[in-house]
Amino acid sequence: MIPSGAVAPLFRRNMLAAATVVALAILGIRFFQYQILKHDEFQLYAEKNSIRSIRMPAPRGLLLDRNGQFLVTNRPYYGLAVVPAEVRGSLEQLRGLSRYIDLTPEEITARIGAVRGVYEQYQSLLLYDDLSFTQISQIEEHRLEFPGIFFLDRTIRHYPSRARATHVIGYLRSLSAEDMIKYKDRGYRPGEQIGAVGLERYLEDRLRGQDGYRYHLVDNLLRDLGSLPNKPPQPARPGEAVALAIDINLQALAEQLFEDRRGAMLMMDPGTGEILAYVSAPDYVLEPFTGSIPVSLWEQWRNNPDKLLLNRPINGLYPPGSTFKLLAAAVAQAYNLIGQEDTLSCAGRYFFGDRYFRCNVLAGHGAVNMEQAIAQSCNIYFYQLIQRIGFDRWREIVLLFGFGEPTGIEVPQESAGLVPSRPYMDRKYADVGWTAGHMLNLVLGQGDILVTPLQLARMTAAIANRGYLVRPTLLHRPPGAAPEGRLIELPDAVWDNLQAAMYQVVYGFRGTGFRAKVPGGRIYGKTGTAQNPHGDGHSWFTGYIVAPGGERAVLTLLVEQGGLGSRLAASLAATVFDHYLNQYLPRQDQDLAQVP
């Protein structure tokens, strides 16, 4: 009841009371909306603010050889770091670090002083890369003298094996900001390492593993306030360990053989396609890639005239030389263009068109049959044979043996080689025209044909397999797993004759591959010398061994500018075959014996 002398009428009093209640109710509704209705959403924002997940990188998967020996492992890596904002006051003390690391006191001051910007002040700064254990223990011992320092630890690649297998393994690189467009969706972060080349790249998804996380509370300056008790860490899942087909001992021997040479070598199990040894010489040392590789060193490698970075077994393109005579022989028999015992005569030179083509023996081989022509590598025999074969049938057999296409080995970016086609020849020799004369070159594996050593190894495996063109693999094939590949359908007699001829190359009269002989095993082979416009010819040997126990291994070997294949390549092959027979095979038996 308002007394009569009241200042304002009842209506105005009620209006003000209503305004008060409405105003406070609006606030109440607003708080209700935020604190009750949208609570979960804001709870999430608050957690995003204050909870930082700290990544625990998953160790990258190990690489083993076929016997479980380590090819690539991880090793701990320690960096020395500080948070600039926290050490501003103790710079004088930090300068004392120069006693233990290769930095002068001035350099230490300069590095910390170089950090500008408020945000950067609170991010860790790497003072020193890759500390040794001695350095760590020395610094740890005097830790109290250096307030604010801490060790950054992670793991990096380590190569404990005496076999390098550089081009097989490949290396890692750090993801740049531009890469992130492509890799962000796959969970990568800038600066993270990713397989760049070789199996490191091919096996990336298996080797990578899954990072773990632990959760820490941070404040608005991102200072760490310790782990969260109610959010348990997610442990990292290490990457898968992968066994390669490589045998470390064979690989090490092969690398040793090629120490001062340029070239390639492959040893392969023809039954499974497993690569036992894979050499690309010269190569480079992988260890420096683990840290940050200096640009100058990389440039040096890239510009090396010996082409360190060229992966010769799959990217080196060479004329196959006389090893290709095997294919001409195969197609001639398949089409019955010549009998096995039919002879053609070689007088040391062959007149075709308007010029003479020479044989490798000046006096000539006389009358030779196919087996003799292969064993003695007679050019004249094949000059005459190719006249009967013709370009199309020759090309057919070359393609059938897998030339002109990648073999499908795991190392990325394999070359296909070059098998010239009619349109290709027409285009290339448009002005002068191409004639059967070019065929004389092609049948000897010269001229426009280019192959990779791996393709030649696969061809050899197909002969050893009597037609099965196996896909080469760098990964260890579990026993019983079916190899991949395709069958080349040729009459049995063709395979018999090819194998016999390859046997004669090593053991026959005037056989060019006699140097590849090893007591105790039967060696089949073919030598070749690919002409090289830059100097001595490239020296080829491709063949296989059959051990007394029936085990077989294909060996393809190329020495750039090695001269006659019959000399250097064949004698190197003997060393490898010897190791295979007398060390590799006995070791395999031992390993098998250990299995219960």
Next chain:
Amino acid sequence: MPRFLNFKAYPVSFDGLTVVPVAGLILFGALGLFSTAQGGSLQSASLFRQGIWLLVSLVAVGALRWVHPRFYYQHAYRLYAVFLLLLVVTFFMPAVSGGQRWIMLGALRLQPAELGKIVLVLALAKYLTDYRKQLAEFPYAMAPLGIAILPTLLIIGQPDLGTALIYLVVTFAMMYWANISSFYLFVLIAPVVSIVSGFEFYAFSAWMLCLIVVLTLARVKLRWKTVLFAVNALFGTLAPTLWNSLQPYQQRRILTLLDATSDPHGAGYQVLQSRTAIGSGGLFGKGLGEGTQTQLRFLPVTDTDFIIAVIGEELGFIAILVILILFAWLLLRLLDRASTTQYRFASLCVVGFASVFLVHVFINMGMATGLMPVTGLPLPFLSYGGSFLLTCILMIGLTNYLLAGEPL
């Protein structure tokens, strides 16, 4: 010797229904300050200093017992003059954080605009009491605006938009309470609506239509109707030009209100973090001292203007509800007392005080939740800040003293 200094204590009984909600609000303020005091000598000083200020305020209220109840009425204009003088003095003081709002006397910083709220209320109340017979005439009815406009302009110059807004709203509320004609008040409000609606063509057209209807029905001379319409039309069309003359920071403050995330590093950041703090508090809060937003300093400003965000985060919606109820209790009680007294001057003062509280509460809690622009107004009895606490407690004390005085 002046009459008011006769060293006689005037008998007064404190109204318990006013004191209880005030005590409750001060308690919540202490809890909030206690929380922000966690782990920092600088912050713990704020709780201590606020305690000192509380003590000073209570002593001041106690000391007012010796002031004659009619002193405020008799000397309202003189106090008003001193207040204007002090406001002018602030312009000769060094600037603190971009504003010249304080008078520095050694370590003591005084913000005249705070106590000025009381003085303005006293001056307005005196005018509205003295001229109550003439208030039916338009010039007399508009005169309070003249009283308010001087300090308002000075305070806009400081610059302190929030306090200036308080002055205007309080003046309007007291004029309403003084029973000034609704049409006059409409005329007063109209230009403000014209300016705001001037930014939107359709809103402005609708408003103009509404204005025409009201003016047609009003019983005033056609001449005045024409003038009123012209003035409002002018205001509305000039509004965009006026907007452009505002300082960029003022524009930003208003714009970030519309979308707090549009400026995530400035005022928008504060509002965003404040909303996050409040929202993440939920029904019961995270517990005192457990708020991640407050304790980990994601909320940059805590103990002064955004104390409600701290309380909302750590004590939850329950505490907010209790605070709102306490404010409602206090304000309705003040309104009740204002309407039950025969003493016009006191009644007007109490309504003035109540409106000061309400505007503070609405703008402060509104800005913490992104409902109102960030104008830097503290929350009565809860925010850290000595001058403002003193002002608030003095207003409560004065309410009691004034209502105890006899009607004129």
